[in-house]
Amino acid sequence: MIATSLNSSLNSKHSDVLVRVRGTVQGVGFRPYAYRIASEMHLKGWIKNDGQGVVIRLIGLTKTIDLFIKKLVHDAPAIAHIVSVETITTPQDAIPVTPQFEIIASERSQTTADLSIPSDLAPCHHCASEIADKSNHRYGYAFINCTQCGPRYSILEEIPYDRSHTSMRAFRMCSKCQKEYNDPLNRRFHAEPNACPVCGPQLSLYSKLGEKIDTKDEIKSAAELLKSGGILAVKGIGGYHLMADAKNEKTVIELRKRKFRDHKPFAVMFADIATMREHVEISDEESDLLSSQAAPIVLCKRFLNSDLSLAVAPNNPWVGAMLPSSPLHILLLKSFGGPLIATSGNLSEEPLCKDEKEAHHRLASIADQFLDHNRAIVHPVDDSVIRISEHGPVMLRRARGYAPYGTALPAALEASYLCVGAQMKNTVALAYQDRVLTSPHIGDLGNASTQEAFRKTIGIIGGLIATPLSHVVCDLHPDYSSTHYAERLGLPVVRVQHHLAHILSCLFENHHSADRVLGVAFDGTGYGEDGTIWGGEFILLNKGRASRFAKLRTFRLPGAEAAIKDARRTALALAHICGEERFMEVAKQFGYTERNASVFDNILVSGLNSPVTSSAGRFFDGVAALLGLGDINHYEGQLPLAVEAAAMQATQCSNDVKSLIRVNAVDVSEGASYELDWEPLVEYLWNSRIKKDASTLALDVHHALAQGIVDTARIAGVDSVALSGGCFQNVLLLDITTRLLKEAGFRVLIHQEIPPGDGGIALGQALAAVWDLTRVELPT
Ligand SMILES: [Zn+2]
Numbered sequence: 001m002i003a004t005s006l007n008s009s010l011n012s013k014h015s016d017v018l019v020r021v022r023g024t025v026q027g028v029g030f031r032p033y034a035y036r037i038a039s040e041m042h043l044k045g046w047i048k049n050d051g052q053g054v055v056i057r058l059i060g061l062t063k064t065i066d067l068f069i070k071k072l073v074h075d076a077p078a079i080a081h082i083v084s085v086e087t088i089t090t091p092q093d094a095i096p097v098t099p100q101f102e103i104i105a106s107e108r109s110q111t112t113a114d115l116s117i118p119s120d121l122a123p124c125h126h127c128a129s130e131i132a133d134k135s136n137h138r139y140g141y142a143f144i145n146c147t148q149c150g151p152r153y154s155i156l157e158e159i160p161y162d163r164s165h166t167s168m169r170a171f172r173m174c175s176k177c178q179k180e181y182n183d184p185l186n187r188r189f190h191a192e193p194n195a196c197p198v199c200g201p202q203l204s205l206y207s208k209l210g211e212k213i214d215t216k217d218e219i220k221s222a223a224e225l226l227k228s229g230g231i232l233a234v235k236g237i238g239g240y241h242l243m244a245d246a247k248n249e250k251t252v253i254e255l256r257k258r259k260f261r262d263h264k265p266f267a268v269m270f271a272d273i274a275t276m277r278e279h280v281e282i283s284d285e286e287s288d289l290l291s292s293q294a295a296p297i298v299l300c301k302r303f304l305n306s307d308l309s310l311a312v313a314p315n316n317p318w319v320g321a322m323l324p325s326s327p328l329h330i331l332l333l334k335s336f337g338g339p340l341i342a343t344s345g346n347l348s349e350e351p352l353c354k355d356e357k358e359a360h361h362r363l364a365s366i367a368d369q370f371l372d373h374n375r376a377i378v379h380p381v382d383d384s385v386i387r388i389s390e391h392g393p394v395m396l397r398r399a400r401g402y403a404p405y406g407t408a409l410p411a412a413l414e415a416s417y418l419c420v421g422a423q424m425k426n427t428v429a430l431a432y433q434d435r436v437l438t439s440p441h442i443g444d445l446g447n448a449s450t451q452e453a454f455r456k457t458i459g460i461i462g463g464l465i466a467t468p469l470s471h472v473v474c475d476l477h478p479d480y481s482s483t484h485y486a487e488r489l490g491l492p493v494v495r496v497q498h499h500l501a502h503i504l505s506c507l508f509e510n511h512h513s514a515d516r517v518l519g520v521a522f523d524g525t526g527y528g529e530d531g532t533i534w535g536g537e538f539i540l541l542n543k544g545r546a547s548r549f550a551k552l553r554t555f556r557l558p559g560a561e562a563a564i565k566d567a568r569r570t571a572l573a574l575a576h577i578c579g580e581e582r583f584m585e586v587a588k589q590f591g592y593t594e595r596n597a598s599v600f601d602n603i604l605v606s607g608l609n610s611p612v613t614s615s616a617g618r619f620f621d622g623v624a625a626l627l628g629l630g631d632i633n634h635y636e637g638q639l640p641l642a643v644e645a646a647a648m649q650a651t652q653c654s655n656d657v658k659s660l661i662r663v664n665a666v667d668v669s670e671g672a673s674y675e676l677d678w679e680p681l682v683e684y685l686w687n688s689r690i691k692k693d694a695s696t697l698a699l700d701v702h703h704a705l706a707q708g709i710v711d712t713a714r715i716a717g718v719d720s721v722a723l724s725g726g727c728f729q730n731v732l733l734l735d736i737t738t739r740l741l742k743e744a745g746f747r748v749l750i751h752q753e754i755p756p757g758d759g760g761i762a763l764g765q766a767l768a769a770v771w772d773l774t775r776v777e778l779p780t
């Protein structure tokens, strides 16, 4: 949305104005672009970056200035994002104006902040064609970039974004590069990481023992290793990837063994869309996303006849496909000549390695060789991951290419708020005045290295404002690492209930107020207002207040963490609610002895180490085990994904799934006004397991839950329903629920840009601060 406010005095013949442009306008080639049009139009004045974006002084014919502004907005560089353009007449500015239009040095404003940091972008088409052009002096150069592409956030040490504030300050530009950098008409004008083979970063290849390999062509030697079935660690834009031949079953299995990762899918990098189409199904929308300069991983359906190793994504119909995200990857893929595994360079569940020393140490037992370079990565950034639903993209991980990202808040804040997010899939956000900046995906705060990345991220985004932080916002969970961090800052702490934060992030994205809307937050686990584990929540938002309207019927997690891994425990807990007989049958089916079953029975009755939960994610786990779709979650969300994958195989759902989830009014002691009782659904699944195949039953589960959501929304009497939480990464659930709600006449608010999972929590916390809406009231 672009707001242009032109003063009426512009109609006089000559004007002298200041134009303020806000949005993502730094590090995207905006100043040279503005310089070019101003010079073409013979306007006098200057342009500079400042803390809020860019400011342009223009002196000339009023109608020319008018035309300039129109053109500025209309033809802006594709990677720029203009939020607003304001014009101020008769400026009071001490900067002298020369006869020529000029680009002048940037300054930092002390009072206001724009809250924007450019993100890393894959090569633009100009640069991509230059590295393939033998006559170009950057032919085959792995660090080519320009104002429209290249590393940004990952090399940024402090703001504003200038070369001297990035890890490129270690390289002195040669005269040729410097000339490009200084020439306002060159597309490398002020391209901060500008470099060439003479003056810029260089590749080097190391053995697993850390010995430098003597070669004239590092890319060619590395490709030879890959061809021979070796595993290569590659230092990319935001960290190391482990790469290997995606068609070589033996190598892929070896990589799984060395990485201690048996099940979780690996992403695959293809040289181009045409090659990708030989292996996976790609819609036009997916193709556009894959080819964009954010170059994300997109989950695409694998063709049955693809010769990619089955070990790429075991028992999984999707492949995480991506195109090269840096010039180095373009060169490597070309030299290798086939698809490559591109999985994060880490041991299972650890964060990405970002420097050579760390990588050589941590990846020594995995990689056979290291393809390194000497441009330092300041901030590790993961690849972004997206799925496409019937209703548009679903952001699973917002990172490289999409983050950090600045957005406008619906109202201005008086103070500054640091929002520290959740525990898993952590992101952080800074809210100040009417802007909020959200960091890329940082990861799970369970280990020391991720916590270091977390603190470093807070360091740089905190530096965007000139004044000290005034408040910190965290989750209600007392034991999240982010909560502990918030408590140690010595600032006033604002605590936001987890599922409310999910819903607020969805309202934020849809520009919806906290009125007449039912928020449905389905996720794994989150800390509830009553101290129990929530996760199947219906939060009613009315006149700016939030209350727990309904919940999924609660059940126990026998053995707590153990049940999150072993879904048979959860299935037993569900069966236990259906009665003794059902419980014994299910226990028998799982091969439990009578003695073991009676131990579980005791645990479930007494509640020993078996917390009560309303979690929809855990409910999906139990369903997976009941339907024989898997017993163990080897990685987060594996079993819920298996239920979705099975359901996608079904041609149609059974006739009468409407009554399988009942919405009942419950006593206030239940902590909600209504409860979605799934007992008939579980009974139905058990009784139909011989007659119907698991895929039909899995689809029935989706329809029954979606219908339960519609029924609850009807009772709540709202206009809109917001769907959030990690369970809505399940696009089948999202699509069916959205469809049924729309058919029932509701406006449906869903996520497209902000992750429905915990990656969206920090942004939800920011909106909680703006609206002073942090807690969910329980019925009394
Ligand atoms: Zn470029």
Ligand SMILES: [Zn+2]
Pocket: 173, 174, 175, 176, 177, 178, 195, 196, 197, 198, 199, 200
């Ligand atoms: Zn150079």
